[in-house]
Amino acid sequence: MSVPLEPRVADRVRALGTADLVVGIPSYDNVRTIGHVVRAVTAGLAKHFPGHRAVIVNSDGGSTDGTPEVVAETELGSPQAILASHPLPPTLKILTPYHGVPGKGSALRTIFAIAERLSARACAVVDADLRSITPGWIELLLGPQLEHGFDYVAPLYLRHKYDGTITNSIVYPLTRSLYGQEVRQPIGGEFGFSGRLASHYLARPVWESDVARFGIDVWMTTTAIADGFRVCQSFLGAKIHDPKDPGADLAAMLVQVVSAVFDLMETYEDRWGPIREPLPVPLFGFPHGVGLEPVSVNVGRMLGVFGQGVRDLDEVWGRALEPATLGHVRALAAARPPGFRFPDPLWVRVVHDFAIAYRRRALPREQLLRSLVPLYLGRTASFVLATAESGAEEVEAAIEALADEFVWQKADLRERWRGAERE
Amino acid sequence: MLDQVIRTTLAEFGERLRAFAPNVLAMLVILLVGAVAAGAVRFALAFVLPRLGVDRFAERSGLGDVARRAGLARRPSRTLSLAAAWVVLAVFFLLAVAALDVRVAMDLVSRAFAWLPHLLVAVALLLAGGLVAGFARRSVLIAAVNAGLPSARLLSSGAHAALFVLFAAMALEEVGLGQRVVLTAFAISFGGVVLALALAFGLAGKEVARESLERLLRRRGSEDEDGLKHL
Numbered sequence: 001m002s003v004p005l006e007p008r009v010a011d012r013v014r015a016l017g018t019a020d021l022v023v024g025i026p027s028y029d030n031v032r033t034i035g036h037v038v039r040a041v042t043a044g045l046a047k048h049f050p051g052h053r054a055v056i057v058n059s060d061g062g063s064t065d066g067t068p069e070v071v072a073e074t075e076l077g078s079p080q081a082i083l084a085s086h087p088l089p090p091t092l093k094i095l096t097p098y099h100g101v102p103g104k105g106s107a108l109r110t111i112f113a114i115a116e117r118l119s120a121r122a123c124a125v126v127d128a129d130l131r132s133i134t135p136g137w138i139e140l141l142l143g144p145q146l147e148h149g150f151d152y153v154a155p156l157y158l159r160h161k162y163d164g165t166i167t168n169s170i171v172y173p174l175t176r177s178l179y180g181q182e183v184r185q186p187i188g189g190e191f192g193f194s195g196r197l198a199s200h201y202l203a204r205p206v207w208e209s210d211v212a213r214f215g216i217d218v219w220m221t222t223t224a225i226a227d228g229f230r231v232c233q234s235f236l237g238a239k240i241h242d243p244k245d246p247g248a249d250l251a252a253m254l255v256q257v258v259s260a261v262f263d264l265m266e267t268y269e270d271r272w273g274p275i276r277e278p279l280p281v282p283l284f285g286f287p288h289g290v291g292l293e294p295v296s297v298n299v300g301r302m303l304g305v306f307g308q309g310v311r312d313l314d315e316v317w318g319r320a321l322e323p324a325t326l327g328h329v330r331a332l333a334a335a336r337p338p339g340f341r342f343p344d345p346l347w348v349r350v351v352h353d354f355a356i357a358y359r360r361r362a363l364p365r366e367q368l369l370r371s372l373v374p375l376y377l378g379r380t381a382s383f384v385l386a387t388a389e390s391g392a393e394e395v396e397a398a399i400e401a402l403a404d405e406f407v408w409q410k411a412d413l414r415e416r417w418r419g420a421e422r423e
Numbered sequence: 424m425l426d427q428v429i430r431t432t433l434a435e436f437g438e439r440l441r442a443f444a445p446n447v448l449a450m451l452v453i454l455l456v457g458a459v460a461a462g463a464v465r466f467a468l469a470f471v472l473p474r475l476g477v478d479r480f481a482e483r484s485g486l487g488d489v490a491r492r493a494g495l496a497r498r499p500s501r502t503l504s505l506a507a508a509w510v511v512l513a514v515f516f517l518l519a520v521a522a523l524d525v526r527v528a529m530d531l532v533s534r535a536f537a538w539l540p541h542l543l544v545a546v547a548l549l550l551a552g553g554l555v556a557g558f559a560r561r562s563v564l565i566a567a568v569n570a571g572l573p574s575a576r577l578l579s580s581g582a583h584a585a586l587f588v589l590f591a592a593m594a595l596e597e598v599g600l601g602q603r604v605v606l607t608a609f610a611i612s613f614g615g616v617v618l619a620l621a622l623a624f625g626l627a628g629k630e631v632a633r634e635s636l637e638r639l640l641r642r643r644g645s646e647d648e649d650g651l652k653h654l
Contacts, residue, residue, distance in 0.1 A: 163652045187654055251569050253653055297651055301571065308568050312575050316561060361483050367561055373569045380651070 003113035003202065019118040020052040021045065021142055024111030026104055027128035028061040031070055033242045034128045038074045041126065044138025049146075057114050058128075059107040067128070105216045109207050112198040120195045122146050124153070127189040132240035140234035140285050141192035148282075150232045152224035153192030154183045156283065157239040161387060161395040162295045165380045166257055170351055171218060173403035174261060177410050178272035179225045182280050182403075183233060186221040187257065190236065193220070197229055215260020222261075226268040235285030254376060255369040262358040265417075273414055278407065289392060299337055302381035307333050309374025316371045320357040325349045332378065342382035344405040350375055351406075352413045359420045449522040457515020461508040468504035477503065489553030538598070545594040552590020556583045588612075 005013065023041050027034055038056065045054040058071045108125065115123045122145035126133060144150040167187055175186050193201070201220065224231055265272065309317075310333040317326055328346050335341070354372055358365060387395045472478075481487040481499035495502050517535055520528045560583035567575035592609045595601065623631075 164654060165651060166653045250653060251566075257654065295651060305569065305571050308571065308573075308575065312564060312568050316565065363561070364558070367558075367565060370565045370569065373565075 003109055005110070005113065009114075013114055013117050016055065016118060018053070019055040019120050020122070021049055021054040022057055022111070022115040022118060022120040022123040023054065023138065023142075024057045024059060024108070024115070024123065024125040025071075025128050026059045026061070026107030026111070026125065027063060027067050027071075029063045029065045029067060030128035030242070031063070031065040031067045032129075033131060034058075034067055035070050035074050037126060037128055037130050037133055038071055040130075040133045040135055041138055042074075044135035047135050048139035049142065052146075055114075055118060055120070057111050059110045061107060105207060108216060108220075109202065112193075112202050115195055115198045116202060120198070122192065122194060123198060124192045125190065127241070129242040130190075130239070131242060132238050133190075134237075137190065137236050140236060141190065144232050144234060144282075144284050145192055145194050148232070149230060150192075150282075151194040151197045151229035152221070152231045153284075154185060154221055154231065154233045154281075155188035155190045155239075156184055156233045156235045156285070156287075157188065158235075158237050158287075158289065159239075160295045161390070161392055162297055162384060165383065166254060166376070168399050169347065169376070169379055169383065169402065170258060171261060172399070173348075173406040174351060174355075175218070175222060175225075176278045176403050177406035178265065178275070179222065179268070180272075180275040180278045181225045181231055182278050183221055183225065183231060185233075187217045189217070189239075191217075191220065192234070193224070194229075197224060200227065200229070210256075210259065210263075215256055215263070218257060218260050219264065222264045222268070226264075226271045232282040232284060235283060235287045237288070251370050251373050254373055255366055258354075258369050258372065259358075259365060262355055265355060266359065269417065273417075276410075278403075297384050299381045299384055302377040302384075303337060303340060306374045306378030306381065309371075309378070313371055313374065316363065316367070317375075319362045320368055320371065321350065321353045325353050329375065337381070338385050338388075340378075340382055340385060342379045344402045345409070347379050347402070348405045348409045350379075352409060352416070355413070356416050356420050359417065446523050450519040453515055453519040453522055457512050457519065460515065461512040464511050465504045465508035468507055469501060472500035472503060473498075485554050485557045486550070488557050489550065492553070492557075541598050545597040548590050548594040548597060552587050552594070555590065556586040559583060559586050585613075 023045065025034065025037060025041070030037075038058075041056055045052075045056075058068065060068050060071075111123075111125060122142045124138065124141035126137065126141075141153050141155075144153050164185070167185060171186055172184060176182055201223065204223065206219065221231075310330055314326075314330075317329070321329065325346070329350065332340070332342060332346075350372075354368065357363065357368055362368065363371075383398070387398060390398070477500045478487075478498050481490070487499055490499055490502060497505070517532050521532045560579045563582045564575055564579035567578050572578065588609065592605050595605045
């Protein structure tokens with residue numbers, strides 16, 4: 001289905017004809033940062049791809065703070081700029097840590113459509129609220145496509161050991177075991193994609209679904225892997241955002257991301273079933289470590305919520321968890337910090353049980369995933385306590401050990417998934 | 424003279440009885456057929472419904488929960504087959520009564536059939552109330568636990584009770600049982616609870632209310648200090 005563009009935008013695209021490179025910047029009320037992002041992108045394109053015809057696309061969600069005007073006024077030099085806007089879904093609520101872009105799926109769809117019409121070879125998307133973007137990011141997102149023929153470039157950020165706990169404890173290890181590719185950060189705001197992958201994304205019938213609204217990043221990564229495109233990673237360094245939305249609701253975030261992952265398990269059940277061992281994914285860039293600001297973690301609160309879950313959610317967890325799993329979870333509540341531990345095998349079992357319960361519709365799906373929050377907080381508290389004295393390498397080793405546990409238990413998941421299909 | 428009156432009376436009684444006997448016989452036959460039909464319906468549904476996945480659907484939709492809370496320990500398919508059998512028997516009973524062709528009985532039968540739609544709506548309201556109340560109970564419970572509220576169970580039970588009482592009141596109003604009493608009792612109870620809470624927070628429990636709010640805000644404050652980025 002063709003993506004409608006505003007007449008002036010369609011005219012502009014026709015006037016440009018074709019382009020080698022497209023860099024998209026979805027935005028919504030990012031007047032403070034978008035100028036820097038546009039200048040960094042411009043500099044990156046000029047420095048690393050001077051011989052290529054490049055286009056910057058700003059897909060704006062109806063900003064009221066003058067964001068598109070800043071893009072228009074920012075000194076661009078050689079890259080042409082297209083200003084596009086996409087309509088806001090009337091009842092859309094964006095619950096996403098990717099700051100302030102309501103309807104990000106719509107913004108990306110517009111960028112993909114423009115890239116397709118311009119017959120672009122290599123494309124990238126960067127967030128509009130970045131403070132740490134450098135011109136080198138553009139080379140790292142576009143270079144692997146132009147020089148090595150990759151279709152999807154996932155970002156790899158330098159993060160604090162306690163950042164990205166949903167990614168580290170659920171999304172990364174689960175998608176690694178399912179789809180067999182070690183994409184370390186499958187949810188990233190910045191990524192590269194080839195023109196043919198953009199056309200593939202546009203052809204998928206997901207743009208009106210919840211997956212495209214709330215799980216767009218993990219959907220893009222999973223689709224690229226599962227549909228056989230060449231995938232790599234690029235090390236971008238630290239990612240620093242403009243702190244606009246500090247109060248993202250954890251439960252809503254967990255529901256959105258995990259429901260996207262579980263929905264994709266159903267979509268691609270024929271693909272992930274036969275995969276046995278994950279393979280490493282090529283990495284571009286120069287991984288390095290820098291000092292990161294310490295992160296405060298309220299372990300007591302997490303354990304309090306977990307303990308209350310054990311006391312009060314027995315009836316709900318009984319519908320999701322196998323009896324043996326539930327019994328082991330109950331037994332954990334007796335432990336106190338610093339000795340509290342949520343073992344890897346038990347956590348994998350919990351995630352797999354919830355995936356099966358999601359498939360069987362044991363409960364309304366949103367209720368089911370919201371009831372995962374206390375278990376997730378218990379697991380996170382355990383991880384924080386176990387790695388309190390550990391450095392970045394030891395923490396990464398612990399995450400890889402968890403990922404291996406997901407692989408070892410995959411055969412059981414496969415059998416139970418087939419059994420749930422038969423019900 | 425006396426024996427003639429007695430003989431005439433007995434003869435007339437005998438006549439009436441002979442005239443009425445076919446109706447009584449028809450009633451007995453209809454009752455017998457109804458019992459057989461009810462039994463057949465029960466066994467047929469008990470065989471078919473599990474194979475159609477009714478029990479699985481009831482568990483997934485929450486109707487199984489509603490039934491268990493109502494004290495129905497049987498599987499939903501068994502409960503439905505038993506209920507269907509009783510409905511068949513009730514219908515045949517009404518037909519049997521109609522076969523007597525007695526005016527009072529006819530009146531009763533026509534009133535029963537006129538009342539049946541209201542009964543069905545009331546049953547539907549109770550089922551819907553059970554589902555909605557159960558859904559709300561689980562939602563409030565999960566949200567309260569995730570927020571770390573210590574009275575999570577109390578809040579969820581309160582939500583469940585309030586919704587179920589509302590639907591039950593609507594069901595009773597539908598069947599016309601004590602309409603004014605039910606509505607008045609509901610309004611008094613609900614209004615009373617609201618007034619009591621307002622007074623408690625406003626007067627008697629204002630210190631407790633203040634401390635609870637302070638604890639909640641302090642908890643929210645310490646949450647803000649948690650610098651984890653979860654994604």
